[in-house]
Amino acid sequence: MELNNASAEQLAQWEQQLAAEFDAIKAKTLSLDLTRGKPSSEQLTLSDSMDGILKGDYTTTDGVDCRNYGGLDGITEARAIGADILGVPVTNIMAGGNSSLTLMHQAMSVAHFFGLEGADSAWSKEETVKFLCPVPGYDRHYSVCEHLGIEMITVAMTSTGPDMDEVERLVAADKSIKGMWCVPKYSNPTGVVYSDETVKRIAGLGKIAAANFRVFWDNAYGVHDLSDKPVQLASIFDACVEAGTESSVIQFASTSKITFAGAGVAFMAASDANLKGFKQSLGFMTIGPDKINQLRHAKFFAPEGSLRAHMQKHAEIIKPRFASVLSHLEAAFGDNDLGEWESADGGYFISFDTKPGLAKEVVKMAGEAGVKLTPAGATFPYGNDPKDCNIRIAPTVPTEAQVDEAMKVFVTCVKLATVRQALAG
Structure with a gap:
């Protein structure tokens, strides 16, 4: 989707198609959450053996x-x-x-x-x-x-x-x-x-x-x-x-x-x-x-080395979720300028930048479609992103299938918001 040279007729056609997709998504009444960087239940379970590990011995x-x-x-x-x-x-x-x-x-x-x-x-x-x-x-x-x-x-x-x-x-x-x-x-x-x-x-x-x-x-x-x-x-x-x-x-x-x-x-x-x-x-x-x-x-x-081995187990759980996010972003925006993102090699987040002036609208639309995102502006002091473009994606808590579903929604919202901005401009 290349907007720079698109005619008004082409933009209107895209808007109509994307609006239909968006309405179909809303009809699914999804409830997905990509707001905070919390460990998933699978990750928390990795540490369940700490329960009772002291066996009554409380002395260092x-x-x-x-x-x-x-x-x-x-x-x-x-x-x-x-x-x-x-x-x-x-x-x-x-x-x-x-x-x-x-x-x-x-x-x-x-x-x-x-x-x-x-x-x-x-x-x-x-x-x-x-x-x-x-x-x-x-x-x-x-x-x-x-x-x-x-x-x-x-x-x-x-x-x-x-x-x-x-x-x-x-x-x-x-x-x-x-x-x-x-x-x-x-x-x-x-x-x-x-x-x-x-x-x-x-x-x-x-x-x-x-x-x-x-x-x-x-x-x-x-x-x-x-x-x-x-x-x-x-x-x-x-x-x-x-x-x-x-x-x-x-x-x-x-x-x-x-x-x-x-x-x-x-x-x-x-x-x-x-x-x-x-x-x-x-x-x-x-x-x-x-x-x-x-x-x-x-x-x-x-045991020596157990912390690193434990973190490898975390990585095995998280990797597919990150891969899903990056795959959707690359497929939707890899050949155009509708968005930019960072490909993280660790941590808990992926940062995405819309075109200026669209982050709040994308977050609002995603919420209407059943996908909660961190409020636009949260990554800046006083909640004020001067370009209104940055969105933080936190994919660890949902399942891989839920991340996949949420990213379909996200991509549609970014495209629709961007096309509507171009039409208005």
Whole structure:
């Protein structure tokens, strides 16, 4: 379908055909959901053997009774899992509850209200606090900033990560910029893996930014590979050590999409100074995390190599769903300019761009046809996609057959919305 040279008569004919297809789809009264990147029931079942794995033994290898209070850092065995995922020394890891989002909110709140390196480093002491947000990005990151009243500034995502020329220019010129969100591997939603050069330049930001600047490095998909030969993400920890900027980056990860989404273990990796400052405030919030859940995770992943083997099982479940999405997109738009998309080698999402001005309409139409999509604009701060073009597709929860059905709907909606836009223009 080539719109650029199509006559008004041809466009009208296409509109009539696609409208008929759309009405036929609506008559099916479908109920499909591609909104959020949650594990499917098949994926969750992979971890069912954690149930009862402790067999009444609640003691860690260093003698801690996990049934009792205490242990703000988390148990050593769980911290070792986080160290493996994030590639940092165990001494620089905290293991928390089930949500890395909770740790991120807590860390940002401490940095904002109390300071990670003393009261004078608190962001709230300054009149304006800003954060850089590579776009398109993760809506829950933006929600944290909004909740704390932190102004968000967008920077473009490229094929190698955030536009670092722009990032460096902004942080050098404006000391009210106190940090940047990053999803460095299989970035949500584009699937981009940050290049080695980008990682190195992010590590160098601590030299030119405000002293209390912090990169929030949300490595949520660090082990969620779909390819047999995945691109390797360079170590931000090593890059910061080399640059002498260890405190400028705080890393996060969790097992939420590895084991049980509602009962995983979250991790935070940081410099000694950042950990000290964070724990001073954390001690007022909790006496310790769920160590029993941490211990059962440690038992589950005790055999060497079991985490990677477990993730391979996840990949085998997810791959066909991603393949279905990409197959439909390629068949419908591979030979035209009606849409563009990223072909992710891991993570949980596929990012699709309509022609400008159509994302909201496509999402609305899909909803009318029984397919729920993430709201258009969600991948931008304040829900404002200036081009109204980006749509995040999350294919993991539905079955492969349901993904196939949903993508037929999606493709029809994109085509019909685009033809109608051309007719109106």
